[in-house]
Amino acid sequence: MAYSPTFDPQTDIYTVNEAVPVGTESINIMATSKTATVTGDGQQKLHVGENRLPIVVTSDSGIRKHTRLS
Numbered sequence: 001m002a003y004s005p006t007f008d009p010q011t012d013i014y015t016v017n018e019a020v021p022v023g024t025e026s027i028n029i030m031a032t033s034k035t036a037t038v039t040g041d042g043q044q045k046l047h048v049g050e051n052r053l054p055i056v057v058t059s060d061s062g063i064r065k066h067t068r069l070s
Helices: none
Strands: 002-004 013-017 024-027 037-039 042-045 053-058 064-069
Touching: none
Parallel strands: 013 064
Antiparallel strands: 002 013, 024 042, 037 053, 053 064
């Protein structure tokens, strides 16, 4: 799976392009802090057309960073 633009901590929306439909895709997200939690990663079902996959990283102090793979 390829996404664009290249990862940047200030970017909130990324576009994912697949050559063919794959059914499911493993989304692996790693936070830069060992104490942060990530939701929205793991096995995700994909369908033909636009897929919006919300990713939320929460710091140990409760601050949330919302990102979306489309």
